[in-house]
Amino acid sequence: MSSIVNIQGLTKDYGQNGVVTHALRGVDLTIESGEFTAMAGPSGSGKSTLLNIIGGLDRPTTGRVEVNGQELNRLSSTKLSRLRRDRIGFIFQSYNLIPVLTVLENAEYVLMLQGVSAAQRRERVRDLLKEVGLEGMEDRFPRELSGGQQQRVAITRAIAPEPALVLADEPTANVDSKTAIALLDLMRQLNEEKGVTFFFSTHDPNVMKQARRLVLLRDGRISRDGGMVEGLDTE
C-alpha cells in the first residue's frame, strides 16, 4: 500500500483579538491507500481543522502535509482547487447538496466540473445511485429526500469522480442511529469493493466500531492511533 496522506509536525493556530488558539499542536499521521479510518475526539480537539487542512480548505501554520504525493503548502489556490476536484471527495455533516439540482445532477456535479461528457457521467452516476440504493430517485430534489437519503447522494457525489481519498466530517451526525449504521455499512462496502480510502470524524462509538483504524485526537494532538474503540471516552 502507498500512503495517500502523509503529515509531519502539523500545527495550526488561530488568532482573534490577540488571543491565540492552538487547534493542532504537532500532528504526525499517515493514511495508506484503501484504509477506512475513523477519527474521534472531544469537541474542539481539532478534528475538523485536521480534515480541512488535509482537504486543502485551510493552510497549516507549520508542518508538512502531503496528499496524493503533492505537498499542499506548495500549491497555489488554483492547484488546491484542482486537487480537491480531482483527488479528494468531501462528505459534509449537513449534506450540503445543491437544493435546485436533482439527485442525479447533484451526484454528477463534480464530474461536470472535471469536464466528463454528459453521457459518461450519467452512466457512471446512475450505476452508483443504484449501488447506494437510490435507484428511481434520480429526478427528485433534495427537499424530497430524508436525511439518510440526502447523505447517500452526498456519498455518491464524493465517490463518483473516483477520488484518491474521501474526507467525511461527522457524516452521520444528523441522522438517527439506524441510518448512521446503514451509511457506515455503505461507506465500508464502497471501501472494500472499490478500494476508496475513507477518513472520517465521528462522535458516535457505534460508528467508530465500523472503522478498521481509529485515530483519537485530544487537545490538538493524536493521543492514540489504532486499536479497538471499546471503553473510549470520546467526550
Added chain:
Amino acid sequence: MIIRLAWRSIWRNRRRTLITASSIGLGLTFAIFFISLSEGMYGQMIDQVVRMQAGYITLEHPDYRDAPAVDLWVAVPSEIRTEIEGWPGVEKTKLLVLGQGIAKSGAGNMATAIMGVEPSVEIQSSPLARNIIKGSYLETHDNPLVVVGCEMAERLNLRVGKKMVIATNDVNGMLVEELCRVKGIFKTGSEEMDAYFIQMPLGFARRLFRMPDESATQMGIILKNPDDQRRVLRKVQQKVSDFPVAVLSWQEVLPELASYIKMDKGSNYVFQGILIFLILFTIFNTILMSVLERKREFAMLLALGTRPGQLRLQIFTESIFLGLIGCSLGLIVGSLAAYLVHVFGIDMSTIMGESINISGFALTSKMYTKISPGIFLGSTTIVFIATMLLSLITMRHATRLSIVDTLR
C-alpha cells in the same frame, strides 16, 4: 449545467426574482417612456418652429447669417427647387423674404419682423396658417393684405379689415412705406411670433423691399422625417455647389432653439439618471442579498473544486437571466406605452391650456412620443449593462469568502 443551475437558482426565491425583474422592468419602462416623450416634444417643437420659419434645411446668401438684410437675397432656379421637391424624404420647399420694419397704426408703432411667404405652401406646411383666430389666411395674390399676431393686433388696436402702414428699408437702403390691410389675426402661443411677426404674400414683400422677381432671402426645405436631415443636407450641398448659396441646418439658423433643446436634454438626462440610479440601487440590494444568503452554498461549491471563475460565471448567468426577464418586461411595457402615446397623444390642455410656451417657442398641448428603435434598444442596452455591472460587484462577495469559516 451552470446555465441550468443559474436558471433554477433565480427561481428558488420566486418573490424576490419577480421584485428584481419588476424593478428592472419598471426602470426601463420609465426610461423608454420619458425619453420617447421628451424626444417627441422636442421633435414637435422643432417641427412647428421650422415649418413656420425657414425649414429643416435653409439655402441663403453666404453672408446673410453675419448681417441679415434683404439685399443679401438668393435666386434658386425653379428647376432645382422642383428637383429637390422630388427627392425622397422631402415634403415641400418654401421661399421666404425676411426683413425688419415698423408697423404703424393709429394706436402707435411697433418694431416688426416682416415675413413674405408663399400662402399656398404655408397653408399646407405651416402651423401658423392653421392658427388664424380672426379673419382668414393669405392667398397668393393678396396684395396688399397681411396677417398679424394677436399680441400685435391688441397693442396696435388692429382688427380684420383695418389699415396699417409698414415702414422699412428696401434693398438699396431707401426708406419705403406701404399701406396694407389686416386680413387675419393669428395666435401661435409663441410670444415672439404673436407680438412681432407680420406675414404677407411673397409678391407683396418683394415689392415692399424692391427685390427682383424669383428672389428670396431664404429657400427652406421641409422634410417628412427629421432624421433624414443630414442625408438631404449633403445632397443639397452637392446639388447647389456651383451657386453662391450657403446650405444650413435648422440648428445653424435657429441656434437659440438648438441650445435650448440641448440644455433641456441635459437636465432631462440628469433626472432620468437619478431615477435609474435609484432603481438600480434596489436591484443591487436584491442581487446582493441573494448572493449573501447563499454564501454557505458557494463555500461548499468551492470546497468541491468549483473554480472561483466558474462560480462568478454562475452568478453572472443568474444576472443575465434577471436582466433579460426584467429588460424584456420593460421593453414590452415601455414600448407599448410609448406607442400608444405616439398614436393617440396625451392631451394636456386642461392643465396647460391650448398651447405651451417654452422659452418663446410654442408647443401644442397635445403631446406625442417619438418612437424609434434607437430609443428602445439604447435604453434597454443601458439598463441591461448596468444590471450586469451591478452583478460584477456582488460577485466578489461570493468568491472572496473563507471556505472554512463559512462552512463552520
